[in-house]
Amino acid sequence: MEGHSNNIDLEMEMKELRQTFNSGKTKEESWRISQLKNLMSMLVEKEDQINLALKQDLGKHPVESFRDEVGPLIKSVNYALKGLKKWMSAKKADLPLAAFPASAHLVPEPLGVVLIISSWNFPFGLSFEALIGAIAAGNAAVLKPSDLAPASSSALAKLINSYLDTKAIKVIEGSSNVARVVMTAAAKNLTPVALELGGKCPAVVDSLSSSWDQKIAMKRILSAKFGTCAGQACVAIDYILVEKKFSSTLVELLKAAILSVFGENPKESNNIARIINKSHFSRLKNLLNDPMVQASIVHGGSLDEDNLFIEPTLLVDPPVKAGIMIEEIFGPLLPIITLEKIEDSIEFINSLPKALAIYAFTNNEGLKKKISSGTSSGSIVFNDAIIQYVADSLPFGGVGESGIGRYHGKFSFDMFSHEKVIARRSFLVDFWFRYPPWNDHKLHLFRSAYNFDYLGILLIMLGLKRS
Amino acid sequence: MAPGPVVDRTAQNVERVSQDLRSVYSSGKTKSVEWRVSQLKSLLRITTHYEKDILEALRSDLNKPELEAFSHEVYGVSSSCELALKELHRWMMPEKVKTSMINFPSTGEIVSEPLGVVLVISTWNYPFKLSLDPVIGAIAAGNAVVLKPSEVAPATSSLMSNLLGEYMDPSAVKVVEGGVPETTALLEQKWDKIFYTGNSKIGRIILTAAAKHLTPVVLELGGKCPVVVDSNIDLKVAARRIISGKWACNSGQTCVSPDYIVTTKEYALKLVDALSCELENFYGKDPLLSNDLSSIINSRHFDRLTKLLDDEKVSGKVVIGGQRDRDKLKIAPTVLLDVSQDSLVMNEEIFGPLLPIVTVAKIEESIGLINTKEKPLAAYMFTNDKKLKEEFIRSVSAGGMCINEIALHLAEHTLPFGGVGESGMGAYHGKFSFDAFSHKKPVLQRGFNGDVAARYPPYTPWKLKFLKAMLSGNILSILRALIGW
Numbered sequence: 025m026e027g028h029s030n031n032i033d034l035e036m037e038m039k040e041l042r043q044t045f046n047s048g049k050t051k052e053e054s055w056r057i058s059q060l061k062n063l064m065s066m067l068v069e070k071e072d073q074i075n076l077a078l079k080q081d082l083g084k085h086p087v088e089s090f091r092d093e094v095g096p097l098i099k100s101v102n103y104a105l106k107g108l109k110k111w112m113s114a115k116k117a118d119l120p121l122a123a124f125p126a127s128a129h130l131v132p133e134p135l136g137v138v139l140i141i142s143s144w145n146f147p148f149g150l151s152f153e154a155l156i157g158a159i160a161a162g163n164a165a166v167l168k169p170s171d172l173a174p175a176s177s178s179a180l181a182k183l184i185n186s187y188l189d190t191k192a193i194k195v196i197e198g199s200s201n202v203a204r205v206v207m208t209a210a211a212k213n214l215t216p217v218a219l220e221l222g223g224k225c226p227a228v229v230d231s232l233s234s235s236w237d238q239k240i241a242m243k244r245i246l247s248a249k250f251g252t253c254a255g256q257a258c259v260a261i262d263y264i265l266v267e268k269k270f271s272s273t274l275v276e277l278l279k280a281a282i283l284s285v286f287g288e289n290p291k292e293s294n295n296i297a298r299i300i301n302k303s304h305f306s307r308l309k310n311l312l313n314d315p316m317v318q319a320s321i322v323h324g325g326s327l328d329e330d331n332l333f334i335e336p337t338l339l340v341d342p343p344v345k346a347g348i349m350i351e352e353i354f355g356p357l358l359p360i361i362t363l364e365k366i367e368d369s370i371e372f373i374n375s376l377p378k379a380l381a382i383y384a385f386t387n388n389e390g391l392k393k394k395i396s397s398g399t400s401s402g403s404i405v406f407n408d409a410i411i412q413y414v415a416d417s418l419p420f421g422g423v424g425e426s427g428i429g430r431y432h433g434k435f436s437f438d439m440f441s442h443e444k445v446i447a448r449r450s451f452l453v454d455f456w457f458r459y460p461p462w463n464d465h466k467l468h469l470f471r472s473a474y475n476f477d478y479l480g481i482l483l484i485m486l487g488l489k490r491s
Numbered sequence: 492m493a494p495g496p497v498v499d500r501t502a503q504n505v506e507r508v509s510q511d512l513r514s515v516y517s518s519g520k521t522k523s524v525e526w527r528v529s530q531l532k533s534l535l536r537i538t539t540h541y542e543k544d545i546l547e548a549l550r551s552d553l554n555k556p557e558l559e560a561f562s563h564e565v566y567g568v569s570s571s572c573e574l575a576l577k578e579l580h581r582w583m584m585p586e587k588v589k590t591s592m593i594n595f596p597s598t599g600e601i602v603s604e605p606l607g608v609v610l611v612i613s614t615w616n617y618p619f620k621l622s623l624d625p626v627i628g629a630i631a632a633g634n635a636v637v638l639k640p641s642e643v644a645p646a647t648s649s650l651m652s653n654l655l656g657e658y659m660d661p662s663a664v665k666v667v668e669g670g671v672p673e674t675t676a677l678l679e680q681k682w683d684k685i686f687y688t689g690n691s692k693i694g695r696i697i698l699t700a701a702a703k704h705l706t707p708v709v710l711e712l713g714g715k716c717p718v719v720v721d722s723n724i725d726l727k728v729a730a731r732r733i734i735s736g737k738w739a740c741n742s743g744q745t746c747v748s749p750d751y752i753v754t755t756k757e758y759a760l761k762l763v764d765a766l767s768c769e770l771e772n773f774y775g776k777d778p779l780l781s782n783d784l785s786s787i788i789n790s791r792h793f794d795r796l797t798k799l800l801d802d803e804k805v806s807g808k809v810v811i812g813g814q815r816d817r818d819k820l821k822i823a824p825t826v827l828l829d830v831s832q833d834s835l836v837m838n839e840e841i842f843g844p845l846l847p848i849v850t851v852a853k854i855e856e857s858i859g860l861i862n863t864k865e866k867p868l869a870a871y872m873f874t875n876d877k878k879l880k881e882e883f884i885r886s887v888s889a890g891g892m893c894i895n896e897i898a899l900h901l902a903e904h905t906l907p908f909g910g911v912g913e914s915g916m917g918a919y920h921g922k923f924s925f926d927a928f929s930h931k932k933p934v935l936q937r938g939f940n941g942d943v944a945a946r947y948p949p950y951t952p953w954k955l956k957f958l959k960a961m962l963s964g965n966i967l968s969i970l971r972a973l974i975g976w
Contacts, residue, residue: 046862087954091958095959095962117903118905119902128903128906130907133888210702211695212695214694214695214698214710216916241939247946251948285947295949392936396602403933404932404933404934404935405936405937407937407939408597408935411937414962416591418599419933424705442911445890445900445908446892446893447900449899451724451729460739460783461774461781467557470561470562
């Protein structure tokens with residue numbers, strides 16, 4: 025039976041990975057550097073193969089593929105190579121004088137053998153970003169790419185087999201699990217997890233007066249929805265919040281921007297990715313089935329099931345209880361919700377589970393502060409969207425329903441490390457009052473010691489202060 | 492068996508507690524600096540004004556000597572409060588970060604925000620400290636919090652419930668006392684974080700329950716903390732420190748206590764002599780009569796420990812101690828020499844006053860031996876051999892390690908305290924407690940100036956070239972791409 029033999033293969037692979045890890049090979053700085061450099065060669069030499077796979081799975085344009093996957097990976101490998109020595113080094117910490125003479129250090133060490141389960145929308149980006157962290161931290165790793173992106177999954181396996189150390193890094197193909205199931209399974213083995221999930225990422229659009237600001241904002245919004253895997257991205261803008269008095273201007277601006285960026289016939293433009301498969305296409309089609317949702321469409325709405333293409337679609341005020349406003353859309357449908365006052369956006373956002381990101385396009389510093397302190401989300405970006413994904417110095421991750429844990433830059437290294445505390449003492453100098461038998465005198469000395477009252481200790485010991 | 496009315500009431504009560512806390516949290520009260528400071532001050536007041544009652548409760552639950560109770564628990568909590576009060580403003584400050592050329596111009600910072608409503612499930616061996624230390628972190632980070640103390644230490648549980656009920660803000664800080672039904676009911680609710688201290692079996696149950704709500708957790712568990720004792724050391728000092736970390740810490744009922752010793756066959760007898768001598772200095776000729784030794788927490792654990800002692804695989808191996816008194820729930824400091832790897836005492840966390848010594852031919856073999864077991868919360872080595880020490884640090888994974896000392900790293904709030912693998916996940920103490928109960932939210936600010944057209948569709952070969960240059964960070968390539976070269 026195939027399932028059974030798959031299990032046996034998996035057991036053997038796991039055994040080999042554990043042996044490799046226990047041999048200490050992956051802990052060596054030289055191994056980590058060589059793997060990262062090989063990963064870099066792979067990204068540079070095989071860019072065409074990667075682009076081809078992404079075109080097959082998602083209809084992605086090569087520039088989008090570079091901008092969103094290959095490019096950021098090149099950046100991340102460079103960042104890791106540059107920072108590795110420092111990340112691996114022990115950090116010194118202080119100990120209280122009462123422990124003198126002593127010293128303490130924090131030493132990062134790899135966790136061991138780690139599992140990376142990836143998604144289909146950025147199949148290379150999401151797998152390798154985590155793998156970079158796992159390798160940099162000195163672990164052996166298993167990669168489980170998504171079966172929904174089969175060309176990418178298969179290309180990934182071939183590339184890893186040719187460029188990386190297959191005794192330490194393996195790819196397992198097959199069907200995927202969802203977050204709660206993963207965490208429950210991890211619980212059996214007390215395995216710590218990072219879960220990078222999603223949510224409905226809102227974009228609050230304030231009434232922008234300058235035409236320059238409007239133009240830039242529209243480009244950024246469109247790019248962060250229709251221009252990024254056709255909205256099938258965890259950090260894509262899910263829906264917009266705008267004040268009633270600005271909403272019709274916003275709709276006109278968006279329509280004009282769609283025309284200018286994607287042309288009269290967006291399908292022919294070749295600049296928008298496809299929906300991943302028929303199942304997700306049906307899911308999106310269903311979101312539009314509700315007659316009240318249909319009635320709220322103000323632009324687009326056409327569906328081409330054979331080509332898995334959905335036109336950039338704008339909706340104004342679909343019912344908030346409709347599926348399109350409850351589930352994460354993950355597609356090129358952009359609802360615009362109108363509010364009496366823009367400040368009401370905070371309450372609206374808080375009525376939904378915590379999102380992976382909140383975006384706000386505004387020059388009003390007061391509004392920015394209100395949004396930042398009044399809501400909780402993985403991250404917040406003002407006047408742009410998705411760019412937090414390429415910022416190495418900012419941790420990338422969710423909170424609440426949008427996820428657990430974070431990565432990117434050094435945070436990737438930390439995620440796959442255990443920071444081990446090492447405290448050292450010498451055999452000289454022992455405070456005799458630490459040991460039983462206990463008496464009030466010793467208790468008094470302890471009180472002074474813990475208050476860092478060294479003079480008090482001295483006086484008590486010299487018999488000049490009564491206990 | 493269908494749940495009876497008592498269980499239903501428990502579930503209802505707990506659901507109400509959770510809902511009440513959520514609405515108070517949503518009001519924003521717990522986020523204010525003033526509220527956090529007032530709560531921390533109240534906790535500090537409780538710890539200082541009621542010190543006598545706390546010491547009495549600990550004596551009642553664990554027969555804990557006053558000095559242990561004071562230095563490990565009361566002082567522990569009051570110093571955590573004082574540290575939090577002193578550092579809170581600094582901890583709450585956003586951390587500014589440098590942003591790269593790719594996002595130029597932009598500014599970035601990481602803001603700490605509370606997670607919301609959190610659950611702290613505590614344990615019985617340091618019932619006061621292990622309940623309130625996490626609560627201090629939760630409050631400092633601005634959360635509403637439920638504390639579920641251990642029913643196995645009832646006097647301390649009841650005292651904390653009364654004192655917190657009276658002195659803390661009852662709308663945002665609640666104590667739910669009880670046993671398994673109450674804990675089960677609590678775990679059904681959705682929390683924004685669960686902090687658990689205890690054993691790995693329950694740890695799995697907590698993590699499984701947390702998975703249902705995607706709740707992040709901190710699990711402070713245990714394990715078999717090994718002590719490697721090399722030769723050529725100051726044996727007297729080493730013996731004292733081992734005794735201090737084992738029997739003077741709640742009779743070995745401590746997650747970071749030495750669980751077993753590994754030393755060479757040659758050195759073992761010297762070690763046993765030194766331990767024997769210092770034990771007598773500390774506890775006298777008849778330790779069962781000493782007031783300076785905690786009792787075993789209850790008869791269930793007493794029987795568990797005597798079963799380890801009476802295991803036929805260790806008969807004849809007791810070289811120090813072995814005396815017991817079931818009425819007083821006391822077991823004398825006991826050392827066993829040359830136990831085999833398959834004995835009961837070497838296959839579970841002892842959590843009591845038994846200390847087995849495992850002998851090896853060469854001291855280097857201790858590392859391989861330790862690595863056949865799960866990663867412990869702490870690992871210790873007494874040595875003056877630099878090479879051995881470095882090999883130990885490099886090859887053994889543990890929550891924390893001490894060289895020539897026991898449990899020292901707990902004393903320092905600048906060091907994170909937590910496990911790895913079977914010994915746990917997450918860490919706390921000092922600022923790490925604040926961080927454990929916070930979400931670190933990155934905030935990236937851009938203006939409308941400085942736009943890079945290359946990011947947007949329609950996509951062209953020139954845009955690709957430019958993007959490659961930007962992402963490489965190479966100024967020359969960027970300039971070349973800009974000029975269209």
